[in-house]
Amino acid sequence: xxxxxxxxxxxxxxxRRAIFERVAGRRQSVAELARTMPVSQPAISQHLxxxxxxxxxxxxxxxxxxxxxxxxxxxxxxRAWLDRFWSEQLAAFKxxxxxxxxx
Amino acid sequence: xxxxxxxxxxxxxxxRRAIFERVAGRRQSVAELARTMPVSQPAISQHLxxxxxxxxxxxxxxxxxxxxxxxxxxxxxxRAWLDRFWSEQLAAFKxxxxxxxxx
DNA sequence: TATCTTCATAAGTCATGGCTTATTATAAGC
DNA sequence: GCTTATAATAAGCCATGACTTATGAAGATA
Numbered sequence: 041x042x043x044x045x046x047x048x049x050x051x052x053x054x055x056r057r058a059i060f061e062r063v064a065g066r067r068q069s070v071a072e073l074a075r076t077m078p079v080s081q082p083a084i085s086q087h088l089x090x091x092x093x094x095x096x097x098x099x100x101x102x103x104x105x106x107x108x109x110x111x112x113x114x115x116x117x118x119r120a121w122l123d124r125f126w127s128e129q130l131a132a133f134k135x136x137x138x139x140x141x142x143x
Numbered sequence: 144x145x146x147x148x149x150x151x152x153x154x155x156x157x158x159r160r161a162i163f164e165r166v167a168g169r170r171q172s173v174a175e176l177a178r179t180m181p182v183s184q185p186a187i188s189q190h191l192x193x194x195x196x197x198x199x200x201x202x203x204x205x206x207x208x209x210x211x212x213x214x215x216x217x218x219x220x221x222r223a224w225l226d227r228f229w230s231e232q233l234a235a236f237k238x239x240x241x242x243x244x245x246x
Numbered sequence: 247t248a249t250c251t252t253c254a255t256a257a258g259t260c261a262t263g264g265c266t267t268a269t270t271a272t273a274a275g276c
Numbered sequence: 277g278c279t280t281a282t283a284a285t286a287a288g289c290c291a292t293g294a295c296t297t298a299t300g301a302a303g304a305t306a
Contacts, residue, residue: 048160052151052152055295064228074253080296080297081252082253082256082297084253086254103303104252104302105303110228119225125164156264158265159264172282177283184283185268186266189263189285206273207281207282208282208283
C-alpha cells in the first residue's frame with residue numbers, strides 16, 4: 041500500500057474525516073473526541089491510528105492523556121496530487137482550444 | 144450520503160484513481176481502459192459509474208462506444224475542502240504564534 | 247497502595263465494496 | 277439479416293473495514 045493510498049483511504053471515511061476536522065480546528069484528547077462524537081472511544085482510537093499513519097495528525101503525551109493535533113505536512117501530498125491534475129487539465133484544455141482553432 | 148462523501152470515497156480506491164488519472168490524461172473508451180488495465184471490463188464500468196456519480200468524469204456516446212473524459216468541475220470541491228483546512232491551519236498557527244509571543 | 251481516568255489493543259460481528267463470470271442491449275460491419 | 281464489438285447490468289464471492297464489548301497498561305490522585 042503506497043503512501044498516497046493511505047492518504048486517500050484515510051480521508052474516505054466520513055467519521056474519520058469529522059475527527060480530522062475537529063482536531064484541525066482545535067487540538068484535543070481522545071476522551072474529548074469520544075465524548076462529543078457518536079462512536080465509542082476505541083473507535084476514535086482506531087480512526088486516529090489510521091489518520092496518524094497517513095501523517096494527517098500527530099500525537100503528544102500529556103500525563104495520562106494523549107493530545108492529537110493536525111500534522112501540517114499531511115495535506116501536502118494531497119495538494120500536490122490535486123495540482124498535478126489541475127495543470128494537466130489546463131494543458132488538455134489548451135490543446136483542445138488550439139485544435140479547434142484551426143487557423 | 145453527501146456529495147463530499149461520494150467524492151472522497153470515489154478517490155479512495157487505487158484502481159479507480161488509476162482510471163481517473165488515465166482518463167484525465169487522455170479521453171478514452173471503456174474497452175481501451177479495459178485492454179490496458181489488470182481488471183475486467185465490467186470492473187472498469189463499475190468504477191466509471193462511481194467516478195461519474197462523484198462528478199469526476201463525463202461520458203459521451205460515440206457510435207457503439209462511450210468516451211469518458213475528465214469533468215473539469217469535479218475536483219473543485221476537493222480543492223475547496225483542502226483550502227478550508229489550509230487557511231484554518233494557518234489561522235491556528237498564527238494564533239499559536241501570537242499566544243507564544245506574549246509581548 | 248488502591249482507585250480512577252485515559253487510551254490502546256484484542257476479538258468478534260456485520261455491512262460494504264471490489265472483483266469475477268454470465269447475460270443483455272445497442273451499434274457497426276459483413 | 278447475422279455476426280462482431282462495445283458497454284452496462286445482474287448475481288454471487290470474498291476481503292476489508294468500521295463498529296462493538298472486553299481487557300490491559302500507564303499515569304494521576306486519594
